Amino acid sequence: MVRGLVNFTGLSTRLLNICVDSLCKFRKLEKAESLIIDGIRLGVDPDVVTYNTLISGYCRFVGIEEAYAVTRRMRDAGIRPDVATYNSLIAGAARRLMLDHVLYLFDEMLEWGIYPDLWSYNTLMCCYFKLGKHEEAFRVLYKDLQLAGLNPGPDTYNVLLDALCKCGYIDNALELFKEMQSRFKPELMTYNILINGLCKSRRVGTAKWMLTELKKSGYTPNAVTYTTILKLYFKTRRIRRGLQLFLEMKREGYTYDGYAYFAVVSALIKTGRTKEAYEYMQELVRKGRRHDIVSYNTLLNLYFKDGNLDAVDDLLGEIERRGMKADEYTHTIIVNGLLRTGQTRRAEEHFVSMGEMGIGLNLVTCNCLVDGLCKAGHVDRAMRFFESMQVKDEYTYTSVVHNLCKDMRFVCASKLLLSCYSKGIKIPTSARRTVLSGLRMSGCYGEARKAKAEMKLTLVGNS
Template sequence: MVCRLSNRLLNICIASLCRAHRLDKAETVIADSIRLGILPDAVTYNNLIDAYCQLVGVDAAYRVLDRMREAGISPDVVSYNSLMAGAAMEGLLPRLQGLFEEMCQKDIHPDVWSFNTLMHCFFKSGKLDEANKIFWYIMNNDLSPSPATFNIMINGLCKNDFADYALTLFWYLRSCGLVPEIITYNILIDGLCKAGRVKAAKRILKELGKSGNAPNAITYTTVMKCCFKNRQFRQGFEILSEMEHKGYTFDGYAYCTVIAALVKVGRKKEATHYMEQMMRNGIQLDIVSYNTLINLFCKEGNLEAVSKLLCEMEDRGLECDKYTHTILIHGLCRSGDIKRARQHLHSMNMSFDSKLVAYNCVVDGLGKDGQIDNAMDMFKSMERKDTFTYSSVVHNLCKARRYRCASKLLLSCVRNGLKILDSAQRAVLEGLSESGFPSDANKIRSIIRIARMSHY
């Protein structure tokens, strides 16, 4: 009895140390317990395997199996499940398959979690056929599929752009008597939303209400964000009203979703109201939340509030990411402070690809500020350009009445298969026509038409 109690205390201690990421201490406790005559059992080593997988790697965890065998303890299905989960976490599908085969060769029968892990890793590796085979093997071989089995399958289909199949599977499972959990509904709704299937997502939301499960804040926020993304603002705000009416507590993600949508439709007063409410409720902001608020204040031209938010981020140990920097540069350009925008751009410690949008903001800002020569100099110095780079330069050249230069750049883009925004093309054609060069405008129009036809 004393020995059994000692083992239990040892395992509780090892599990706690592993959760606290103190593997060194866990190893010391195991060594001390062996000296005291309290021998580790399979549970002790399985805790260690799981911790090594999460904190060090699957190779280090695998070496624990040798220690188990030396101690006369046979690894079990839990040992191998932990190793397989570690291989999946590192994206090592061949290693995971090797562990699965090794387990079978040693007459350790895989359980549903073994198959779940294998299926999940197949999905992550884009091997949909293999994942599908695993799922139906579970369903047809009395392996007692868990809710996680269905969640992995539906999530995997959605993540691999098969939301319609996920929806069909969901209805099939419902017809077989499956009672989905709220997380299953949330996964499917999120997948449908990301696939642009807003109506289908709303139907699932209604089905959720009929099922006896109450939608949670994540469910509503997912659909609401989808509505806003697809510019269905009225429906998005209706969902917001329903959330408020039912008394759901907003998290930072929900608040920022609403604030961003309100800013986009110009309802700044309401956006400010929700921002203040979020702060009153003591919501801890993450970098996405800060970026949303900084964007709001930049659009209002309230650079003092932006400065306070940046100081608050620094105090909390949060670093600006490329979106923060780009929002700041765009805000400075909008306010006409091109000099500071350029200074901030050059101070960004990032790769050029991460700076591309910021460069586009400054080039466009210089053009709109009448500094077209400086804009052209920066344009020529850029390592990489995209549709918006070329379009803004063409548009600003037209604004400076340099239609010939704009038309040459436009033709160069068209001939090289680069897309220029229609508004920039119109600016060139209308500018040439109004400047007394209608034949040049017709020639360019003809070249654009031929290029489009050859593209199709």
């Protein structure tokens, strides 16, 4: 009889945990809390898994402090937090890049006699990478793990490979991949991380080779693999080939989550095919996909490109009504859209308001502002803003060089281009051609010869 009761209670707690997990996944944390209280009233006690599930939910949807408060409640209820509890809290803090919190949690768990596991260290390493603290990340890998008596696992390598690819160290990633192969069988995710890194750095040949390796290892490419390749086609302007692949993906059922649709719509918008872009967006809605901030951003961009400003206003209202938070993409699309529709003052005002809203400076938004101001004929205003920019990239320089040429300021463009070459910034060859032909066209033959020689010298020096 007693044994039967124990089994019944055990099953009930498991059932409770399954329900709490489902509620937390759907952000229904209050309902999850009430369910736990009802369970206690009925004699079904929550266990460490119940609380860990709740903590995970609070971390994801509410905040770290609220999640941390649950650990106090579980201690009061006589349940000791375990490594999974701390891993959830660490993951929540790491996701928000709250490094101090992450380190505090490491200290606290040790004080309670709970030892961090491989997952804890992987999360810490990932957080360091995201913050650009590479040295500290490698210290976790080579020192902390060893001191803890742990060996890096496939997940550790995946985190590391992804971070290397995202920082542009693709050759180091390939070296590490070889090392990984000598220790474990790489996962499908490992191949996808590398294919993505190779595609983004336009190493098309090596990306293709990696795809063959993926298949040779017995894996079947998945939706992630195909979407990555799809993006590569669009990036390298092979629009037709990309659209063909998309249709194949649709036939084979690889477009179920809508990710590939946005890549296609974005490519269609860029190439001015707005009618087809609308059709694909409508297809997505017909399939029952609810708009998230990414689809709203895509639609917003489409309306701006189409000059449909009434639809822009309606959509911004809808985003607000649904309680969704505009992100940095939304704001960049707004700034760029206002510039392209001739509303430069409003674009500048929106840019200023972004700072007031506490949105950090975004390089892409700055690039849009520089380019848009130039194209609207405000070259001096654009150049003042350009000079004030702390961070610049190849988009910034390419845009300014071309715009200076359009404004017949070839000598200035030539100096800027040379400075890019000496800094090792990769600028499309079209910029060089435009500058040199502009100098010649405006009669500055001596300048053109000198610039050409200097460019050649710098480029040889860099290679």
